[in-house]
Amino acid sequence: MAGKPDSLKPETLAANALGWIDEKTGAIVPAIHPSTTFLxxxxxxxxxxxxxxxxxxxxxxxxxxxxxxxxxxxxGALVFSSGMAAATxxxxxxxxxxxxxxxxxxxxxxxxxxxDFARTWGLDVEFVQSADLDALAKAMRPGKTALVWLETPSNPLWDVTDIQAASDIAHKAGARLAVDSTSASPVITKPLAFGADYVMHAGTKYLxxxxxxxxxxxVTAADDDHWNRVKSVRKNLGAVLGPFESWLLLRGMRTLYPRVRTASANALDIARYFEGHPGVAEVLYPGLQxxxxxxxxxxxxxDGFGGMLSIRMSAGTAAAIAVAANTKVFTRATSLGGVESLIEHRASIEGADSPVPGDLLRLSVGIEAIEDLIGDLAQAIAVASRGA
Structure with missing residues (x-):
């Protein structure tokens, strides 16, 4: 913050962590404060x-x-012990x-x-296809609907919801709009600029x-009474981030822009390459026309369309599982947003009630050389096709 003008670009602010300098030591990296109590x-x-x-x-x-x-x-912004802690x-x-x-x-x-928990606790929960704005509008109960939750792009089908239109619908009914922007990150989408009241991030991922x-x-658009209630929930339930984890999160955010830009460029190249591939029935990626x-x-x-995409295999569920089993560069693991590329068969993870098709593979594209990533997927699809 010290000596950093408001005119600086966000990638500069991120790389410099707002230009913080310790006044006593001159350190350019903040200290970790493990103390639990204060004088x-x-x-x-x-x-x-x-x-x-x-x-x-x-x-x-x-x-x-x-x-x-x-x-x-x-x-205003608050960090939490996990993305789930922030959302809940x-x-x-x-x-x-x-x-x-x-x-x-x-x-x-x-x-x-x-x-489960939210309904038992007393919230009246309704699920809709939020990218369908007519369905979203029909779900509103003026004076009763308190919160509309969006995830855009949505995981793992990567539907994109018009945030401004959804915001208008929610606000007309007297509700607040919250957006899970984990897969986009502030590099790609700033939901508050489109009328959202809150933005949630699973900081585990791209941040x-x-x-x-x-x-x-x-992050909130207004420092108001409801935001104070959110602060109280964090404090009283103890859903707080550890000092070391907070320090690591800041360190990661210094490279947010180059990481997300590289992952996004790689994901677009992969989406374009495999769209129309004989082993692939469909590529789900917002960057495709x-x-x-x-x-x-x-x-x-x-600044890109994100590092997340899904591919649906022409030969079905068995082929999807076989592809994930035969990648060498993509790692078979759950999560997203890291520098390494991950592949996952979501239906297996989510279980029988999952709405995710069995032929779908979710890809979290990292920052490796694009030739290696495309080559790896291509050979895995070839192996799976031979076994089909």
Whole structure:
């Protein structure tokens, strides 16, 4: 922040972590503060530091929250112990009986939580195809709907929802709009600029980018009473990020822009190469002109279309599993957003109730040489085809 003008580009702000310099030591990297408690003033107040207890006040949160808030154009940011902790904190800041709307295809763990805990706790949960704006509008209950949750692009089918249109629909009904922007990251989409009230990130993924931190974050468009309730949920339930994890998250965010740009370019090349491949029935990627929401993606996704895509195998489920079993560069593992490329058969992971087709493979494309990635998939598809 010191000496860094507002005119700097976001990639510069990220690389410099807002230009923080320690005044006492001159260090250009923030320190890690493991302390759980802080000195009271002589009168037993905390007026000098404003910090009481690490559950809400750890100094290691400050810079990473400030950077994410700046990149998203928000009025406040909070880091959490995981993406699930961040997402559920927003729902738990609501009241029992509130109506919430979420996508029918979305991050599987959160969908399960909404189906189970949230309903048991008292939220009225409704799932819709959120990319279908007519369906979203019909789901609204003015005065009753409290929160609309979007995931765009949605995991793992990569549908793109018009955030501005969804925001207008939600606000007309008196609801807030929250967007899970994990797969896009602030490099590609800034949901608050399209009218969203909140942005959620599983910081484990692109924000950290190195597959070595579990973290989550929320950014708000307004520092209001409801945001204070979200803060209270984090504090009182203890869903806080550890100091070392917070420090690692900030370190990862310094390379956010080059990592996401490279992954996005690689993903687009892969999508174009395998679209029409005889072993591939369909490629799901917003950057392709064949994608049903490509025009929406062009409007609200900048600097690429993200590093996530899915391919559906012509020979079905067995072929999809065989492809994942025979890749050499793509690693067979669950997660996304790291520098390494991952491949996953989602239906196997999600189980019998999954809406994901059995012939689908989800790819998290990393920053390796594109020739190696395309060659690896091509040889794995060839092996699977011979075994079909």
């Amino acid at each position: 009271r003033d002589a009168d037993n107040s905390y007026d000098t530091t404003g910090r009481v207890y690490s559950r809400a006040d750890n100094p290691t949160y400050d810079q990473v929250e400030a950077l994410l808030n700046t990149l998203e154009g928000g009025q 904190a927003l729902f738990m800041s609501l009241k029992p009986g509130d109506h919430v709307v979420a996508p029918s295809v979305m991050y599987w763990s959160l969908r399960n939580w909404l189906n 950290n980018g190195h597959s070595d931190v579990i973290a989550g974050a929320l 064949s994608h049903p929401q490509h025009e929406i993606a062009l409007r609200q996704m900048t």
